[in-house]
Amino acid sequence: MGLPKLTIIKIGGNVIDNSEKLHHFLKDFSALEGLKILVHGGGKIASELGLGMGIIPNMVEGRRITDIETLRVVTMxxxxxxxxxxxxxxxxxxxxxxxxxxxxxxxxxxVKRAVKDGLDYGYVGDITSDSINVSAISNLLSVSFIPVFSAITHDGNGQLLNTNADTIASSLAQSLSKLYAVDLVYCFEKKGVLSDLNDPESVITLINRTSFETLKQDGIVADGMIPKIKNALEAVEKGVSAVFITCAEDLSNFNHKKSGTKITL
Amino acid sequence: MGLPKLTIIKIGGNVIDNSEKLHHFLKDFSALEGLKILVHGGGKIASELGLGMGIIPNMVEGRRITDIETLRVVTMxxxxxxxxxxxxxxxxxxxxxxxxxxxxxxxxxxVKRAVKDGLDYGYVGDITSDSINVSAISNLLSVSFIPVFSAITHDGNGQLLNTNADTIASSLAQSLSKLYAVDLVYCFEKKGVLSDLNDPESVITLINRTSFETLKQDGIVADGMIPKIKNALEAVEKGVSAVFITCAEDLSNFNHKKSGTKITL
Known part of the structure; x- marks a missing residue:
């Protein structure tokens, strides 16, 4: 158990857009013991600001097309x-x-996403296996800073790029697991992966590769939750200690009392 | 001679608003040897963006009043x-x-500027003698990062504040001179302090407290240049090795061939 513990937490719009929820979350995050990193997505404000500037969001299959004007807005x-x-x-x-x-x-x-089948996502950056600069981030942690990452990256040649915040969190967790015992925590609207969508308290506390197959076969997890769990399992297979799917409200005292669904090997 | 050298360079709108000039400056800055810090002001884009969002710049005696909407724009x-x-x-x-x-x-x-004589500058932060966190900045320098400061500060209680970039540069230089031999460089439109405003090459290469008095008496420096030189003299009196007033174009090879006006004890 030689590696120091590191907790990486990802929050999205459902926390950022709610100032009271955000305040409580930041207080709980601050109280977390040990090394930690926060990754945040955007929230409604980017779309609202863009609209105010006459930029109409251009979505293809649920993904924002990042033209140069949109890149300016998300960078700001x-x-x-x-x-x-x-x-x-x-x-x-x-x-x-x-x-x-x-x-x-x-x-x-x-790496800027290539145009494929005529579809140009614009200024979107895709993570590769060597995207994460482990030594830069561990240097910051070593001098007691707590990194807070926005979902803007760069290509190394002067170009900023818009990148998926969930993917950033997962890639940070995987790459940093060389030096740290990493817990990766995704804050969602719900308390975890539910066995009954109509019962918000029906949290499945533990999922591994075997139980995931059963849950899929039995139709208990489906739709949008399947890729999330798949990605989490991939992360633990690549060295992350555990992935948690929980909600921001349940993060107080997380060091001592884990909440939500724990996904592990 | 024990202290490591540190160069702090401040650029403003005349560099930031000109993409070609900026490109050359950033290349020269990158080539500078030794420890260094960049401080940047705003440029026209903040006012333009604010106008596009319906925010009319509110100026009192040449200073922007930073209401909450303006603070959002300058932060972005x-x-x-x-x-x-x-x-x-x-x-x-x-x-x-x-x-x-x-x-x-x-x-x-x-510290948020207090309302005085009914004049409220809004979300403007004033630097105090202990504003600069020398250990945080030296920690960053010690692990090979090159800090690039925007002119947004905070009050420590969760509030961001708009702060004068020239003052940030000067305060960084003064506080960091405890640990470093600091050269502070202001990039202006002109090549330095001129003895003849009609001759852009008439740069006064050296000014100290004594020669400054003579220059003022003889009417050679006047108006806007007087407070700039006064501030520079104050900085060198508080421990900064030297202050340079020069232009961005003359910064190539600055380690070996100083340009502009050098202000020293």
């Missing part, structure tokens, strides 16, 4: 407005946060 | 759009830049 909102406000609020809770895009310290270098 | 533009693009471009030149607001790592904590 994710890496500027949201990231700096999160950092300032964390500092208020004595949490020594430092806000980062992937360009900062060359921490996350991605 | 300075700490997001401009800062992250500068960092991405520096990374392209193999310069290991890390973009910061004063909230990041609690690096610059300021």
């Amino acid at each position: 909102v994710y890496a500027g407005l949201i990231n700096k406000n999160l950092v300032a609020q964390l500092q208020n809770f004595q949490c020594n946060a430092i806000g980062l895009s992937g360009a900062d310290g060359n921490s996350i270098k991605t | 533009v300075y700490a997001g759009l401009i800062n992250k693009n500068l960092v991405a471009q520096l990374q392209n030149f193999q310069c290991n830049a890390i973009g910061l607001s004063g909230a990041d790592g609690n690096s610059i904590k300021t």
